Amino acid sequence: GWWLWGIDIQFGSFIDEAQLQYFADVAADQVQPGDRIILCMAKEVESGRKQAEIHSDRHVEYLEREIIQPRGAQLVLYLKSGKHYYARYEQDDGVRQHITSGGGGAFLHPTHNLPERMDRPGPQGAISYRRAGTYPSPAVSKGLRKRIWLLPVYNLPLAAVFGTVQVLLAFMLGLHLRDRHVALGLGDLLQALWESPTSFLLSLLMAVSLAGMVRFAHDATGIRRLMLGLIHSTLQLAGVAGVMIAASWMSSAFGLRGVWSLVAFIGLVGVVGGLGGMVGMSAYLWATNCLGLHGTEGYASLHHQDHKHFLRLHIQADGALTVYPIGVDRVARQWTLCPDAPAHEPWFAPAGFEPEPHLIEKPITISGQTKP
Helix, strand or coil: CEEEEECCCCCCCCCCHHHHHHHHHHHHHCCCCCCEEEEEECCCCCCCCCHHHHHHHHHHHHHHHHHHHHHCCEEEEEEECCCCCEEEEEECCCCCEEEEECCCCCCCCCCCCCCCEEEEEECCEEEEEEEEEEECCHHHHHHHHHHHHHHHHHCHHHHHHHHHHHHHHHHHCCCCCCCCCCCCCHHHHHHHHHHCCCHHHHHHHHHHHHHHHHHHCCCCCHHHHHHHHHHHHHHHHHHHHHHHHHHHHHHHHCCCCHHHHHHHHHHHHHHHHHHHHHHHHHHHHHHHHHCCCCHHHHHHCCCCCCCEEEEEEEECCCCCEEEEEEEECCCCCCEEECCCCCCCCCCEEECCCCCCEEECCCCEEECCCCCC
């Protein structure tokens, strides 16, 4: 028969003793030789894997080697939901399948950075897999990447945060005093930093910024991560200086004097700083995504609702399992309440158009007789 097991390893944690004991008891008391097991877990198939995820792979292999195989059962299908896309990897010389299916997530993860091949630990050594299907396709996924440049449109509240931070920095530098905001240059900014009563705090903020950007580059490792963090923080600091100087020269061009000159300067710092910060963030996310990094941060910012999917599993009379991957290219944005609908019908119906579900690829059949 078939078993559906779900283990809790979060995104790369250990299988705790309580779970191991539970599945050991189930295997000893109920699992029969020849039974096949589907293993569900909240992990993903992707490149740039963290060390903790590699360790948790070994614990999954331990579960198979010490609990499943001694009963003569077979682990033939992994179902994972850690990433919001569909990706299927199939074993080169067997029936084992790895399927990531996070199609109900709040946003879409990219698929164009997924590796063509992968190796995973197995009871008798590493098992090789090849990429057999993705949704959306790598071409569609890569085409969505250009929308990262629309980050200011999708995330106006974040632009307000960037602008507010720039205004606060201008006050911390003392640019609101006398006419220090008029016709600023880089030398004037450095002098303002040196003379500011908050110079120590500003220096501390720059150090924290560097550390934060290094931490933010979590998809990279080693010196590559350090360099990305250094470049990112340097560009951010250069952007702060550029905003101050640009706002100063723009406000000076108005020919205003006194408090109105200061108001124009502060307003321009907020507006230019907000938009400039968002454009800088867009450039960083776009460039790093081209390098295969920051897929989550880059694509979460798109607010992309479409390309949802789900799986249907069917066990046939002959014992074979068929997996039907079903995709929805465009989902409904508005819904209509149907309180008088029959009991077997949903109470909410799409308004405007009906979503069109379709098979992502041909159904995947795992024979009831073939051993991996």
